[in-house]
Amino acid sequence: MSHSQASDKLMVELRDLNKWYGEFHVLKNINLEVKQGEKIVICGPSGSGKSTMIRCINHLEEHQKGDIVVSGIPLNEDIKNIEAIRKEVGMVFQHFNLFPHLTVLENCVLAPIWVKKMPRKEAEAQAMELLERVKIPDQALKYPGQLSGGQQQRVAIARSLCMNPDVMLFDEPTSALDPEMIKEVLDVMIELATEGMTMLCVTHEMGFAKTVADRVIFMDGGQIVEENEPHEFFNNPQHERTQLFLSQILQH
Amino acid sequence: MSSDISNSGHNPEGGPAKPKAPPQNKPKFWNDPKKRSLLFQVLLLSALGFVFYSIIDNTLTNLEQRGITTGFDFLTEEAGFGIAMSLIDYTEASSYGMTFIVGLMNTILIALMGIFAATILGFLLGVARLSDNWLISKASTIYIETFRNIPLLLQIFFWYYAVLRTLPHPRQSMEFFGTFLNNRGFIVPAPVAEDGFGVVVFGFFAALIGSWLISRWSKKRQELTGQQFPVFWASLGLIVGIPLVLFMLSGMPLGLDHPELKGFNFKGGITVIPELIALWFALSIYTAAFIAETVRAGILAVSHGQTEAATALGMSKAKTLRLIVIPQALRVVIPPLTSQYLNLTKNSSLATAIGYPDLVNVFAGTTLNQTGQAIEVIAMTMAVYLTLSLLTSTFMNWYNSRIQLTER
Ligand SMILES: Nc1ncnc2c1ncn2[C@@H]1O[C@H](COP(=O)(O)OP(=O)(O)O)[C@@H](O)[C@H]1O
Ligand SMILES: [Mg+2]
Numbered sequence: 123m124s125h126s127q128a129s130d131k132l133m134v135e136l137r138d139l140n141k142w143y144g145e146f147h148v149l150k151n152i153n154l155e156v157k158q159g160e161k162i163v164i165c166g167p168s169g170s171g172k173s174t175m176i177r178c179i180n181h182l183e184e185h186q187k188g189d190i191v192v193s194g195i196p197l198n199e200d201i202k203n204i205e206a207i208r209k210e211v212g213m214v215f216q217h218f219n220l221f222p223h224l225t226v227l228e229n230c231v232l233a234p235i236w237v238k239k240m241p242r243k244e245a246e247a248q249a250m251e252l253l254e255r256v257k258i259p260d261q262a263l264k265y266p267g268q269l270s271g272g273q274q275q276r277v278a279i280a281r282s283l284c285m286n287p288d289v290m291l292f293d294e295p296t297s298a299l300d301p302e303m304i305k306e307v308l309d310v311m312i313e314l315a316t317e318g319m320t321m322l323c324v325t326h327e328m329g330f331a332k333t334v335a336d337r338v339i340f341m342d343g344g345q346i347v348e349e350n351e352p353h354e355f356f357n358n359p360q361h362e363r364t365q366l367f368l369s370q371i372l373q374h
Numbered sequence: 375m376s377s378d379i380s381n382s383g384h385n386p387e388g389g390p391a392k393p394k395a396p397p398q399n400k401p402k403f404w405n406d407p408k409k410r411s412l413l414f415q416v417l418l419l420s421a422l423g424f425v426f427y428s429i430i431d432n433t434l435t436n437l438e439q440r441g442i443t444t445g446f447d448f449l450t451e452e453a454g455f456g457i458a459m460s461l462i463d464y465t466e467a468s469s470y471g472m473t474f475i476v477g478l479m480n481t482i483l484i485a486l487m488g489i490f491a492a493t494i495l496g497f498l499l500g501v502a503r504l505s506d507n508w509l510i511s512k513a514s515t516i517y518i519e520t521f522r523n524i525p526l527l528l529q530i531f532f533w534y535y536a537v538l539r540t541l542p543h544p545r546q547s548m549e550f551f552g553t554f555l556n557n558r559g560f561i562v563p564a565p566v567a568e569d570g571f572g573v574v575v576f577g578f579f580a581a582l583i584g585s586w587l588i589s590r591w592s593k594k595r596q597e598l599t600g601q602q603f604p605v606f607w608a609s610l611g612l613i614v615g616i617p618l619v620l621f622m623l624s625g626m627p628l629g630l631d632h633p634e635l636k637g638f639n640f641k642g643g644i645t646v647i648p649e650l651i652a653l654w655f656a657l658s659i660y661t662a663a664f665i666a667e668t669v670r671a672g673i674l675a676v677s678h679g680q681t682e683a684a685t686a687l688g689m690s691k692a693k694t695l696r697l698i699v700i701p702q703a704l705r706v707v708i709p710p711l712t713s714q715y716l717n718l719t720k721n722s723s724l725a726t727a728i729g730y731p732d733l734v735n736v737f738a739g740t741t742l743n744q745t746g747q748a749i750e751v752i753a754m755t756m757a758v759y760l761t762l763s764l765l766t767s768t769f770m771n772w773y774n775s776r777i778q779l780t781e782r
Contacts (some may be wrong), residue, residue, distance in 0.1 A: 242597035
């Protein structure tokens with residue numbers, strides 16, 4: 123299987139990343155390089171630091187040691203750099219986090235208008251185009267509370283894409299969804315992947331991992347334990363902890 | 375399983391009872407819960423009615439015995455007493471009806487001033503308490519915990535007796551730029567319009583219209599081109615600048631009636647009496663502490679995920695607060711905010727304690743004492759507070775329903 127549309131340009135670099143919550147060492151010497159167009163799936167037991175790691179990339183969490191470079195921009199104390207990185211990185215959350223007081227369309231045009239200073243007309247046209255791509259243009263004038271979970275998550279994806287990000291981060295995008303809605307979200311993500319988006323997805327949807335991932339990363343106890351291309355990763359896991367984890371989640 | 379339900383107040387056959395089969399052993403009417411509760415309510419209402427009737431009847435008899443005729447005729451009689459502060463022309467020769475108007479206007483003035491200051495202060499404190507800055511958040515916490523927990527009356531006394539009354543006598547007034555502060559109050563020059571001042575007033579209103587047009591234009595432009603325009607600062611510049619320029623050009627047609635020390639007190643100028651200042655400070659500072667808490671609760675009620683999503687989209691903290699957090703927090707804040715406004719208005723009647731001439735002090739105090747028309751005076755005063763409260767709630771409910779509607 124060859125999924126790779128990756129070029130040689132590095133989009134995300136994590137070097138010796140370390141993070142503590144007080145005394146608790148949550149990320150230990152994480153090293154990761156993601157090339158443009160690469161799709162990375164991150165899995166591992168609950169509490170292993172997966173969310174923390176990807177939230178460090180757009181500085182929703184602060185790291186204490188190591189370097190993060192996104193799209194060539196070093197993430198440091200400089201607020202200008204942090205803002206520049208956030209413009210390049212889109213994020214989709216487990217619980218959608220749509221703005222409930224705004225319509226779907228307003229959710230999508232808010233950041234382009236206020237952050238990118240895009241004319242409203244242009245922002246709306248672009249938002250409608252993206253809502254079309256996630257297959258809910260007809261819901262544009264509804265409020266998030268009127269949509270199903272699957273629809274809300276697709277709006278959240280469209281909202282992120284409205285900022286034209288170079289990298290998309292997904293933090294368990296389907297784990298808050300009823301089973302019948304998981305596919306509609308995964309389909310959108312697969313389409314995004316085939317269009318060449320650089321993606322880091324925390325997910326336990328192993329079917330998705332097998333279809334789109336260039337690499338699968340297994341984390342445990344704040345460390346990257348194993349990293350491999352999907353075929354090898356699933357059929358020939360090297361570490362005991364990986365084997366145990368896979369046997370647990372592949373049981374059902 | 376409907377067959378298990380006992381026949382408490384509902385027909386087990388599920389439908390109107392057939393006349394052929396009347397319910398067996400119909401309960402005596404005092405054992406039927408519905409009729410019983412109706413009976414109790416009727417009894418309670420009659421008892422209440424009787425109590426009120428006796429009180430009023432008793433009062434009327436007493437008044438009659440003291441030769442006081444009931445009715446509202448006294449309102450046209452001459453009051454014969456002076457009032458320390460009045461927003462309209464009032465002399466001792468004015469009528470009791472005028473004392474009502476003067477007191478009412480003073481009550482409305484202090485309520486509006488208090489609501490204005492308490493709202494601004496309360497919002498700032500509420501946001502400050504959640505600030506990442508340790509010093510700011512601690513300072514806000516200390517403010518809130520202190521002023522919320524000291525009785526309001528004590529705070530009024532503090533500002534009045536401990537701060538304002540201990541200021542120097544008029545002869546030793548503290549002076550700042552032609553204004554004077556002493557134990558008789560805060561005395562500022564009174565503006566006196568001269569010929570040509572109308573131009574400045576005109577300029578001011580023109581500037582108001584101008585800034586409205588600018589805000590519309592900038593919104594349009596933002597929608598078309600995406601460029602943002604500093605509407606606030608531009609409007610501020612217009613509203614201050616245009617009248618100022620016109621004022622200069624027309625040769626400063628505004629005289630100032632400067633206060634002057636004559637004997638033991640100041641003549642001329644406008645005197646803001648210390649009672650008003652003390653009451654205003656106390657009411658605003660006290661109520662602001664409560665408003666800050668409701669604002670904080672409102673902001674905390676907006677889930678952290680909202681801020682995170684906005685942050686991830688690259689929005690600044692200020693824009694996140696303004697566009698995401700505050701609009702959602704307001705929906706939670708408005709109902710308790712309304713009751714704080716009502717509390718402030720009602721608390722303003724503590725004015726009596728330091729002699730600020732509000733409605734209760736002037737009308738339900740002096741006027742009542744002089745005329746003895748207790749029922750009329752109290753009824754009118756209660757009607758005023760009731761009306762003010764109803765107006766406030768109606769307005770806030772309307773505002774609330776407006777912002778709730780945007781939800782879905
Ligand atoms: N804000 C926080 N403060 C303290 N501990 C935290 C915080 N957030 C997460 N943790 C801890 O860090 C560990 C990793 O969390 P997380 O990255 O969310 O794991 P995962 O996403 O892999 O389930 C967990 O043990 C969690 O309890
Ligand atoms: Mg997680």
